[in-house]
Amino acid sequence: MKRDTGVRAAALVESGMRLGLGTGSTVAFFLEALASRIAGGSLEDIVGVPTSVRTQKAASRLGIPLGSLGQLEPLDLVVDGADEIDPFLDLIKGLGGALLREKMVAQAGKRFVVIADERKVVPGLGRSAPLPVEVVPFEHEATQRWLAGLGCEPTLRIEPDGSPYVTDNGNLIIHCAFAGGISDARELEAQLQARAGVVESGLFPGLATEAVIAGGDGIRLLTRPSLTRGAGEEEEVA
Secondary structure, eight states: OHHHHHHHHHTTOOTTOEEEEOOSHHHHHHHHHHHHHHHHTSOOSOEEEESSHHHHHHHHHHTOOBOOHHHHOSBSEEEEOOSEEOTTOOEEOOTTSOHHHHHHHHHTBSOEEEEEEGGGBOSSTTSSSOEEEEEOSTTHHHHHHHHHTTTOEEEEOBOTTSSBOBOTTSOEEEEEEOTTOOSOHHHHHHHHHTSTTEEEESEETTOOOEEEEEETTEEEEEEOOOTTSOTTOEEEEO
16 A cells, blocks of 8 residues: 555656655655656656655665755655644654654645555544654753653653664654644644754644545545635545
């Protein structure tokens, strides 16, 4: 199913586009499909901005031309995965550890397409996945205590060898588990952004424009609802 979403997203790419390249196992299939189209000659003048060192290495290996956000912004299309997708296409992202760069690239995109399987679609954020929060190493214990005051159970992300996980930016990740989920993603995002020591959160409210969702019945294309439409309106089944 993941491969199907990657192939479908790659079909959205047109020659001359400046792309945001997400991070994760689902995006890996998108990169493969994109590289196949480039190698086959159906796409020309494509440049991508990677959201992680892992994606940078994968794209380079596949022959996808890369550039920087400073050179290419605004981006025509950003494709990335998600850990949770609510009915309004608000997201939790970043359990792969690349949330800061992912959000920077997502904000630079004219169009942000999320690719995922149907297990990632949830009635509300934070009910099945923790919220990753990137924090500076300095006094991270104090930041962790402050996060607990928001009503979550914060846990420092640890590597298998017992050392703290370090992001591509040299920061730490705290996973915040909210019993019962996140009631107001935008309010929580505002609180997190206002706190010194918090670098970025994995909340992505109001950024995704579409979602390509793979399920047992095929591919569903969802679009961000407007004020006059239902939540997560389904555009097409294929």
